[in-house]
Amino acid sequence: MSGHFLQLALQNLKRHVWLTALIVLAISLGLGSSMTVYSILRAMSADPIPWKSDRLLTLQIDNLGPDNRRSGEPPAMVAYRDIAAWRRDHRGIRQAGMYEIGVSVSTVDAQTAPVLANGRATHTDFFTMFDVPFIAGRPWSAADDEDRANVVVLTRSLAARLFPSGKATGQILRVENKDYRVVGVTGDWEPSPRFYDVGRNGGDAYGQPTDVFMPLETAAWSDIKPNGSVSCPVYRVRTTEEFLASECVWAHYWLEVASVAEAPKIRDYLRAYGAEQKRSGRFTWEPLTRVYDVPQWLDYMKVAPDQLRVATWVAIGFLFVCLVNAVALMLARSSRRAAEFSLRRALGASRRNLFLQGIWESLLVGIVGGAVGLLWTWAGLGALRGLVPEAIVGTTRLQPAVLALTIALAIGVTVLAGLYPAWRVARAADALRLKSL
């Protein structure tokens, strides 16, 4: 029976080819533009580490004072002294301070020109906390952290660039003016957005991937400065000791809790910590404290700009207009065929069959509209590739989920749009209309 409906539907689409083309055009354009914008929004606001994003927490404290609050909130970054204190208190199952560095890297034989590497100074828990895969070697040890050992972990691409002919682990690498031992090589790992780097001024959710990791204690005490802003309450800080003991904020702190239920305890802990710091005379003000998990943090940092969200709503509004349009045009098409339906009624077709016939036709329009809509999406993303910031070009691919959503929406939307016209046809068609033939 459905074969018969399909055949009839095809015939009818062919007979009203212009009107059908108009409907397909409207639906596909609506789908194409909303899916294009949605693809980008989706990529920009995706959960980068969904399996534990609610167990990873970042901490903020108002150590610069009420004067340096941003819209009444504490600074996004934290001071080294707080990171040291929080690590000592050890409230999560894993914890790491971290900051971004830019360092020159070369092999000791100086065969190649030094390259500027994007680095991350952190503690060893970083790798286990963020589930960084290793293809060779392993993270440095906790003892390496405490001993400020000269060790590094390379990412696959930098390892391949520096040691094209052999394995990198165990090799010696010159970073700035000191020699470091390579203890491990990470596999491909780059969460998008890079949630752990967005709070930095000049930080970039889609920035340059990291090339090299080194212990935070090593970097900080060798005076390797953060690659980004440092906010200080006083201007002159002379020595490394002074800098690290100061209230200057320039790093981040993340910890992992065993279960979501632990998160409120961390909030309580941080509040108590702030109160204690005030009591000890470090602050003259009541320090604000904040604890965010990954989704809250991305939202607070406005990683996906609000206006992109607005653009998505605009595109969805457009899709809705296209839908209304399709309903109007389908209605027009079916009314043009009132006589044909009457004839079929007179020849014994049931109302149910006429209704099904209408639905089949919408289904067909939906499939064609969805296919054309995919083409528009693909073209739209291609056109945007030259326009978006370089770092998010990678997100402008047509993702499988978006592909599936487009097809599902196309069919759902057209069938929905076809319901009323089909119902009206089925209701209205009676033999009397034959008179107008």
Added chain:
Amino acid sequence: MNLVPIFASLRRNPLGPVLIVSQVALTLAILLNVAGIVRQHVERMRSPSGLDEANVFSLANLWIGQPSAAPALVARDLAVLRATPGVVAAVSTNGVPLSGRGGWGTPIDTKPVDLSRQGILTEVELYYLDEQGADALGLRIVQGRWFTADEVAGAGQVGAPGLVVLTRALADHLFPRGDALGQVVYMGARADTIIGIVENLQIASPGNPSVALENTQFSAIMGSRLAMNAVNNYVVRTKPGAQQSAMKEAERRLRQANAQRVITQLLPFKETRHNSYRANRALTAILVAVNLLLVAVTALGIAGLASYWVAQRQRMIGVRRALGAKRLDILSYFHIENLLIVGIGTLLGIGLAFALNTLLAKSGVPRIEQVYLWGGMTAVLVIGQLAVLSPALRAARVSPALATRSG
């Protein structure tokens, strides 16, 4: 023209008109809200950086091995750059406008820092430049003067004590009476006298829509010979037409003077500007494209439905023609019908637009301006009339003989 038959026919078959009304209303509501966003971005992309954009290039220089003699190395680099043919002036700085590099922010006030004034202080971006700074960036000094060589703090020190140059926007913001020159401003523990005011100098990331456009000019300059032992930014202004050759030659000479460096981001300022506004351009392109399509689809929808109505009412038209209606009467019938339907849609659309505007105000959608209101209304009405023109003309050609057909 008698409106009664139009109303009668609309009442008898209300679904089509209702669909068009809702389509027009939605279209107008979206258009009016998007217009403001697009305008904001275009204004931002056109806002002046304050630099002599055609003749400035910049680069980021990273010293290898954190040399302790960075001040001497930077001084030598500047001498090399300044001696390069075609170069007018060169300077070392902590940040480059529009490049994203910089962002050394600090709160500023006209009184010593007061902890109780939380959240209301103005955030400014600091630039550290030496006596050639104004010349190297091509800044226009509108009041007062620039730093002299003696006033610029020596190597290793950050900012000469006591003196500061502000942008006009910042000076006017802090001293609304326009008497900023010679007054004192406070940043952290510092107190500085304003010795000069430059026309414009934008911050490092002016494309960020969460920073108000006026605030992208909130910069303060301190006299300093900046020499970091890691990354320094060099900004160089060349004679007109000499940029390309000077860029190449400067890079070669720098490498020759000292190979222990990594040079990145060597770019003419025009490219820096282009890169700075990529996200704004992308968003603008998306919005404009979607809205053009929106208008096109709405117009097509009106035309499609109108031609269907014409086909449906062939006999009625024939009868009217046979009873003496002129072609113009038929034509105007369809146009007035369209005007009525689209007009209702426009009115509803304006209401919807303001409702949406209130709803989206938090997400950075600017308030609807009156110009857009009139412009949008007129545009939608005109587009409606144009969309119905071809079906209406077809209707006007219907022969009176059709009235004789039975049915």
